[in-house]
Each structure stands twice: as C-alpha cells, then as structure tokens.
Amino acid sequence: MKRVISVIAIIAVVAISTVNVQAQKKVKGTVTTTEVCERMPIIGVSASETDAASAPLTYVKAIKRAGGVPLVIPMTTDKAQIEAVLEVVDAVVMTGGEDVDPLKGYGEEPLRALGEIVPERDEFDLMLIRMAVAKGLPVLGICRGEQLMNVAFGGSLYQDIPSQVPTSYVKHSQKAPRNYGTHTIDIEEGSLLNKQLGVKSIAVNSYHHQAVKDVAPGFKITAYSKDGIVEAIEKVDSDCVWGVQFHPEGFVSMGDDSFLGIFKHLVEKAKEKRK
Ligand code: MN
Numbered sequence: 001m002k003r004v005i006s007v008i009a010i011i012a013v014v015a016i017s018t019v020n021v022q023a024q025k026k027v028k029g030t031v032t033t034t035e036v037c038e039r040m041p042i043i044g045v046s047a048s049e050t051d052a053a054s055a056p057l058t059y060v061k062a063i064k065r066a067g068g069v070p071l072v073i074p075m076t077t078d079k080a081q082i083e084a085v086l087e088v089v090d091a092v093v094m095t096g097g098e099d100v101d102p103l104k105g106y107g108e109e110p111l112r113a114l115g116e117i118v119p120e121r122d123e124f125d126l127m128l129i130r131m132a133v134a135k136g137l138p139v140l141g142i143c144r145g146e147q148l149m150n151v152a153f154g155g156s157l158y159q160d161i162p163s164q165v166p167t168s169y170v171k172h173s174q175k176a177p178r179n180y181g182t183h184t185i186d187i188e189e190g191s192l193l194n195k196q197l198g199v200k201s202i203a204v205n206s207y208h209h210q211a212v213k214d215v216a217p218g219f220k221i222t223a224y225s226k227d228g229i230v231e232a233i234e235k236v237d238s239d240c241v242w243g244v245q246f247h248p249e250g251f252v253s254m255g256d257d258s259f260l261g262i263f264k265h266l267v268e269k270a271k272e273k274r275k
Contacts, residue, residue: 041270043068044089044132046125046145048097048118049075055095058178059142061253063093066263068270075124082124082131090270091138091240094129094145096247097121099159099210106156113160115209126152138240138269140262143208146243150233155216160209161229170227172206178250181205185231185246191222192242193232196261204231204246211245240269 043063045055053074063070073085073092086092099115101122102108110117125145129152132139141149147157158164161172174182181203187194194200212230215221222242223232234242248259 040069041090044073044092058249058253062249066267068267077123092132094141096143105151111159113163141243149243150212153216156214158213168227179254185223188222196265
C-alpha cells in the first residue's frame with residue numbers, strides 16, 4: 001500500500017476537533033454534560049513502520065466514513081506509551097500486514113512458506129490488543145489484525161494455507177481490485193458480523209495466505225469460506241471485540257457501504273464506552 005497518512009496530519013485532525021468542541025462551549029455559554037460527551041470518537045489505528053509510522057489510507061477513510069476520527073498509533077513496546085495512548089482513543093483497529101512469528105506467537109517452528117515477519121510489530125500489536133481488551137475498549141482486527149487477536153489470546157494460525165490445508169481450494173490471494181469481492185463467506189446467524197452486515201452470506205475480498213487454525217479460548221468462529229477457512233472470529237463474552245479475515249475498509253473507503261456496518265458498530269461502541 002503506497003498511500004499513507006502521516007501521524008502529524010491525524011494529530012492535527014484530532015486537535016482541530018478538540019478546538020471545535022471548545023469553540024462550541026464558548027459560543028453557547030452553557031454546555032450540558034451530554035454535549036461535552038458528544039466529541040467525536042477517536043479510533044486508534046495500529047501502525048506499521050518502514051520509513052514512516054503509517055497505516056493505509058483505506059482504514060483512515062473507512063473510519064471517517066463511519067463517523068470516527070482515526071488516530072494512527074506508531075509502533076512502540078513501551079508499556080507506559082501504550083497506556084497513555086489508550087487513555088486517548090475510544091476504540092482500536094488492528095490493521096493488516098506481515099505474517100505473525102509462529103515460534104514466539106504460538107510455539108510452532110517456521111515453515112518454509114512463511115512470509116516476512118516483523119518481531120517488533122508483533123510485540124507492539126500483542127501488547128496493544130491485550131491492553132485495549134483488558135481496558136474494555138472495542139477492538140476490531142482486520143486480516144493480520146484478526147489473526148493476531150487470535151494469537152494474543154492463545155489461538156494458533158495456519159502459517160500457509162496452500163501448503164498446510166490440502167482441502168482448501170478457494171483463491172484467498174485475489175488478483176482483483178480491493179473493493180471487489182471474489183469469494184463467499186457464510187456467517188453465523190446472530191453473530192456480531194451477521195448483525196453488522198445484515199446478511200448470512202456475502203462475497204468478500206481476500207488477501208491472505210495465513211488463517212486462524214485453533215481458535216483462542218473465549219473466542220468463537222463466526223464465518224467460514226466455502227473451503228472451511230476461518231473468515232471471522234469474535235470474543236464470546238463481549239459485543240465489541242471481533243476480527244475479520246477480509247478487508248472491509250477496501251470497500252468502504254471506495255464508497256461501497258455494504259461493509260460499513262462493521263465500522264459503524266465500532267464507532268457506536270466507542271461512543272458507548274466513553275460515557
Ligand atoms: Mn479469504
């Protein structure tokens with residue numbers, strides 16, 4: 001993903017929205033507690049780092065479209081920094097990216113088909129997601145973010161679907177536009193994803209060679225592809241911790257609202273948590 005957004009720009013957006021709230025206070029003179037609580041929810045977005053601390057613009061656009069203010073969180077393994085940023089954000093999106101280190105993540109030797117791993121990003125992501133969930137914040141995991149959510153709470157992954165799952169026949173690494181669904185998923189009735197999308201079956205985009213293998217204790221699988229690959233999980237005792245293997249932001253950022261319900265749910269739960 002070439003298009004990135006700088007952390008500074010996002011912080012500027014947050015600063016501007018804060019200023020607006022203060023401006024309203026002054027103009028109206030008397031502001032009720034409810035009005036103060038109506039500040040827009042800030043949605044943290046886990047960053048990757050190459051030469052910039054960045055997240056793909058698709059995530060940023062999708063969060064904005066759902067009514068949230070995206071705030072890119074640069075990588076860090078400093079617990080105090082993560083604690084500080086979790087005081088600021090009202091929810092977190094764990095983004096897609098590299099493979100998770102199987103040895104450190106779930107105690108498996110790396111297979112030859114394993115892709116690139118970034119140990120520091122793994123450490124940051126695992127700390128961020130565990131601390132966010134412990135704090136009761138809504139968390140949406142997307143692609144790597146969903147896999148990482150599973151690993152963070154004790155689950156495991158297929159390191160490489162083509163070489164490890166002989167029964168998998170669906171193409172999960174599509175060569176098609178990001179806002180085009182190429183394979184079907186079947187969604188569990190009554191699950192978070194089912195409620196968010198309003199359907200039991202839908203065509204999703206697919207850019208992964210890894211997937212959830214053993215689901216983490218306390219989580220359940222809520223969607224499968226036709227070849228039995230896990231396409232969504234959720235935390236069973238929560239209504240706001242869940243992950244999807246596909247990329248809803250790829251649709252929403254391009255103006256296709258079929259998947260907007262996923263981000264709307266995150267933003268609504270973020271608002272509830274703040275009160
Ligand atoms: Mn897929």
